[in-house]
Amino acid sequence: MCATAGESFTDPRPAALHDHVTGTRTDLAPYLHLARETDAQCAVDLGYGTGVLALALAERGLRVWAVDPTRASLAVTRAKPGADTVH
Secondary structure, three states: OEEOOOHHHOOHHHHHHHHHHHOOOHHHHHHHHHHHHOOOOEEEEEOOOOOHHHHHHHHOOOEEEEEEOOHHHHHHHHOOOOHHHEO
8 A cells, every 4th residue: 555645644533533434335336346347357446545445345356556645544444454455
């Protein structure tokens, strides 16, 4: 995972709360369906936030690269199970 961020992206509080506030992400179903239907082998998640889509794709066997400017989001993602499968 890569991250480059200015000072405005380093506050960990919004990132730490993001998954709790958004709840179950049913909006990701079309992306997961597209990856399955096209037999995708890899994906790039630009602006991955807390890594929900990137981790879901990696869990399904895709090789995933994820980029986000928010260091705090990167820290949240790295603490999740399976984070080591996302580049």
